[in-house]
Structure formats: C-alpha cells, structure tokens
Amino acid sequence: MKTANILLLCMLGATLLSTVLCQHSVGPDECCFKFFRFPVDQNRISSYFMTDSRCSLTAVVLIGKRGRNICVDPSQPWVKNITDYLDRNSF
Template identity: 45%
Template sequence: MMMMMMMMKKPIILMTCILLFSSLAVLASENSFSPDECCFDFYSTKLPKSKVVSYRHTDERCSKTAVVFTMKKGGAFCVDPSVDWVKNIMKAKDRARTTTVNRSD
C-alpha cells in the first residue's frame, strides 16, 4: 500500500509543476510580445488642432497603422495617419515642439 501511495504522489507533483510552468510561460509571452495599445477603428470627424495636445504612433505590431491624439481635456482618439487633416495636425505639433526646443537652447 505504501508503494502505491508513493507512485501516485509523483505524477501529481509532476502535473502540478507542469501546469505551474505552462501558466507562467503563457503570462510571460503575453506581456512581452504584444503591443500595449492598438487602434481598430478610426475617429473620422476632423478634430480642432488647438485642442490636440500631443500625438503618438501605435506599435508597429498592431494590425492597423494609427496615430493617437491626446486632447486638452485628457481624451484620446485613434486617427488614420494617411488622412490630410491628421497629417496637418501632426506637422503643426512637430513644428511647435521644434520651436520650443530651439527656444530653450
């Protein structure tokens, strides 16, 4: 009977270890290989340039190339970077950033 108990404990320990390590592997892969933020739909209404504080590009691993505009009131909008009004706002923000950097030198 004692021998039977020993044989049953080892597979249980082995299975527990396998489950634990596979769970950790899944968690690690999700955190290290996936982008933090992607856009799946674009806001299509033209946003006022004066209310856009900044912009950032989404990760290149996202299925759609996108830009996220951050607004004065804290909102964020996914927009299509190929649209003219989006390009104009991005250029204006780049110029403003360059001017600010040059003034601080």
C-alpha cells in the first residue's frame, strides 16, 4: 500500500513540475497562420516586422496607424512595395 502511495505521489510531482516548466518555455511572441490576401493602402501602414524564424510560416506583419496587425505574404509584390516604401521613409 505504501509503495502505491509513493508511486502516485511521484507521478503527481512529475506532472506538476512538467506543467510549470512548460509555461516558462521560450518561443516566438507572434506567428501568422494565414495571410491577408488583398493589397493594403501603404498610407494606412505605420511600420512592419518579420515573424520569427521559429514560426511555421514566414510572414510580414504590417502595423496599421490605428494599431491593427495584418499578416501578409512577403513574396507578394505589393508587400515588397510597402516594405520598401516604409524603409525609405523611416529615416
């Protein structure tokens, strides 16, 4: 009987420890899982950033002047135009 209780206590301890360790894992802050398909007016965008390389999709996140984030495909020509425009006008 004591062996079963000790085994149960060890299993409970291992479960609690793994839960705590998983909550403090380091991973990407923001990833995109689907893209906005339609072109966006570059005058409505204030900045952009690339998603982390650990994300499943490589994406550009456009940040609107009202604070809205839009995930877009970096291979699209209109996205490249916006990022180039923002790069030129950021200084």
